[in-house]
Amino acid sequence: MEINEFCSMLKDSNQFDDLEIRIVRSMLMLANRDRIKVNANDIAKEAGISVTNAYKYLYSLEKKGLVESGKNKSKIFWLSRSANPFPRIMSFVGKDYLRLKKLFSELEGHYNEFIDMRGKNIWLGEKAYEQYDEDFIRRAAFLFDIANEEILITTDKFYDDVVLLESIKRAVQRGVRIRIIASELHPELLKNLKKIDIDMRLGRAMPYLILVDERHGMTVDENKKGIWFLNCDTKYKNTFEEFWGKAHAI
Numbered sequence: 001m002e003i004n005e006f007c008s009m010l011k012d013s014n015q016f017d018d019l020e021i022r023i024v025r026s027m028l029m030l031a032n033r034d035r036i037k038v039n040a041n042d043i044a045k046e047a048g049i050s051v052t053n054a055y056k057y058l059y060s061l062e063k064k065g066l067v068e069s070g071k072n073k074s075k076i077f078w079l080s081r082s083a084n085p086f087p088r089i090m091s092f093v094g095k096d097y098l099r100l101k102k103l104f105s106e107l108e109g110h111y112n113e114f115i116d117m118r119g120k121n122i123w124l125g126e127k128a129y130e131q132y133d134e135d136f137i138r139r140a141a142f143l144f145d146i147a148n149e150e151i152l153i154t155t156d157k158f159y160d161d162v163v164l165l166e167s168i169k170r171a172v173q174r175g176v177r178i179r180i181i182a183s184e185l186h187p188e189l190l191k192n193l194k195k196i197d198i199d200m201r202l203g204r205a206m207p208y209l210i211l212v213d214e215r216h217g218m219t220v221d222e223n224k225k226g227i228w229f230l231n232c233d234t235k236y237k238n239t240f241e242e243f244w245g246k247a248h249a250i
Helices: 003-012 018-032 040-047 051-064 086-114 136-146 162-173 187-195 236-246
Strands: 067-069 077-079 128-132 150-157 177-184 199-202 208-212 216-220 226-230
Touching: 003 018, 018 040, 018 051, 018 077, 040 051, 051 067, 136 162, 136 208, 136 216, 150 236, 162 177, 177 236, 208 236
Parallel strands: 150 177, 177 199
Antiparallel strands: 067 077, 128 226, 150 208, 208 216, 216 226
């Protein structure tokens, strides 16, 4: 793996500041030139940052376990060779996840105290009908969360995003009926969906669609764009039923 690709993965983890990543990249570059132990001045020069910033973020990386240092007055740093730090970092991430899970559960309960959710007055009854070209996952998850009775889905292949899967799981737990027409279904996914009583058929139905309780939903094209609507009467339910009758039961 190239150093730049590795640093891109560090950024994707959301656990490292941009300057921390620049320092790691610089230390990897220096290590490739057989400079394993280096001082902050050399690291700062390689990274194109001030020595003060280099010290600040080197100490931050040391706390995270990626960097180690000598304890004498003339400070020398190196990338950790004592143990791979990433399993340990993942443990801290998991610990924080558990804390946030508990916090959001408490927030959910308090929100229900403040806001009467009985009957779920969707969008306060206001109609919404607009084109969208972003935030597919956020919009789809919202639709799954407002469902009271039924969710109808047509798609090329079923979703694998954890946000959508968690929203669908919540809908199932509320007793919402879910039917899916998909052009492609992975056998393992099919097995898991059947376990939670989701009805699926194999077929091609256009446009790709999410329809909730007949009045809320979105169309979805191949670029995750389409029409988003709430509190609207449409003929999408009839269209879905036509395709459902033609699709293959599995």
